[in-house]
Amino acid sequence: MGSYRLILALLVLLSHCGIRFYNKNEGVMAVVSFYIISGYVITKLINSHYEGRNNITYFYADRALRLFPQFLFYLVITIISHLYFDGLEKINITRIFINAIMIPLNLFAVYNNEFIIVPQSWSLGLEMQFYILIPMIILLSRQKQISILSLVIFSIAYTGFINTDYWGYRMIPGTIFIFLLGSMLAEYEQNKKFLWTIYGLCLPAFVAAIIITHFSHEFNFEILLGILIGLPTTSMLFKLKIKNKLDILLGNMSYGVYLNHLFFFYTYNKLGVPVLQWNGVLLIIASSLTLSILTYYIIEKPVYNTRHKLRRKQEVPSTLINSHV
Numbered sequence: 405m406g407s408y409r410l411i412l413a414l415l416v417l418l419s420h421c422g423i424r425f426y427n428k429n430e431g432v433m434a435v436v437s438f439y440i441i442s443g444y445v446i447t448k449l450i451n452s453h454y455e456g457r458n459n460i461t462y463f464y465a466d467r468a469l470r471l472f473p474q475f476l477f478y479l480v481i482t483i484i485s486h487l488y489f490d491g492l493e494k495i496n497i498t499r500i501f502i503n504a505i506m507i508p509l510n511l512f513a514v515y516n517n518e519f520i521i522v523p524q525s526w527s528l529g530l531e532m533q534f535y536i537l538i539p540m541i542i543l544l545s546r547q548k549q550i551s552i553l554s555l556v557i558f559s560i561a562y563t564g565f566i567n568t569d570y571w572g573y574r575m576i577p578g579t580i581f582i583f584l585l586g587s588m589l590a591e592y593e594q595n596k597k598f599l600w601t602i603y604g605l606c607l608p609a610f611v612a613a614i615i616i617t618h619f620s621h622e623f624n625f626e627i628l629l630g631i632l633i634g635l636p637t638t639s640m641l642f643k644l645k646i647k648n649k650l651d652i653l654l655g656n657m658s659y660g661v662y663l664n665h666l667f668f669f670y671t672y673n674k675l676g677v678p679v680l681q682w683n684g685v686l687l688i689i690a691s692s693l694t695l696s697i698l699t700y701y702i703i704e705k706p707v708y709n710t711r712h713k714l715r716r717k718q719e720v721p722s723t724l725i726n727s728h729v
Contacts, residue, residue, distance in 0.1 A: 406655020
């Protein structure tokens with residue numbers, strides 16, 4: 405699973421460098437796969453360590469310690485880069501504060517994308533919203549009901565009646581069913597019929613997005629392909645339980661790569677590097693991978709033990725330990 409997560413992060417990087425496969429945005433497909441992985445891992449985590457209302461606060465603390473340390477570091481160095489190259493033109497205290505709290509960033513991706521200092525962090529805002537909701541969804545056993553409601557909203561966005569990009573990809577009402585596909589995969593036996601029914605509905609919708617112009621709205625193809633590839637791939641990889649040091653390291657690098665690549669894109673572009681040509685892209689990849697290793701060991705790993713002290717003393721599946729969730 406670790407190498408798969410890094411591949412997904414690199415696909416996002418390539419998409420932001422203007423590289424497309426068959427004129428489709430592979431970064432969107434990768435992000436959708438991240439949603440599925442998140443739903444799976446978080447459900448396993450809650451069921452292993454944070455069951456019950458009394459543990460919800462500890463779960464929130466666990467997730468904050470997972471997402472914020474590296475994010476805040478990359479936010480700071482991106483701010484420094486902006487200040488160096490552009491001065492105070494786009495940076496102010498209000499903007500810094502709102503970016504630092506992370507949660508509302510996907511809203512700005514819809515209404516004012518330039519407000520986001522680390523542009524790809526809009527998806528972290530969406531993920532935080534999922535983290536807020538998922539403990540109660542699991543506690544009340546409402547994965548199926550919430551998925552149906554979310555799928556209705558996604559379907560309306562799919563037709564173009566409401567904005568497909570916003571409501572089918574970036575906002576929690578139309579995307580939470582994708583997270584919950586991963587969640588239901590983690591509780592497979594009681595959800596398998598419903599899970600694969602939803603999966604089966606995605607297949608004709610995907611075909612229609614290819615052959616019917618009316619359904620070819622932006623990202624319909626990529627979102628549905630992300631589900632069609634991401635769900636079985638996630639299922640297979642967690643069943644394989646690959647546990648070698650290289651795979652673990654690659655997985656631990658993925659978050660840093662996801663967070664830092666646009667910092668290098670922006671900085672190198674300001675320095676005159678041709679970031680949309682392959683020599684520039686390769687430089688960004690090399691820089692991103694290198695810094696991701698450093699920030700994992702310097703920032704992420706020291707927090708790891710603190711995060712795990714929050715967890716109840718139960719045996720946790722090895723796939724969770726090895727992915728440093």
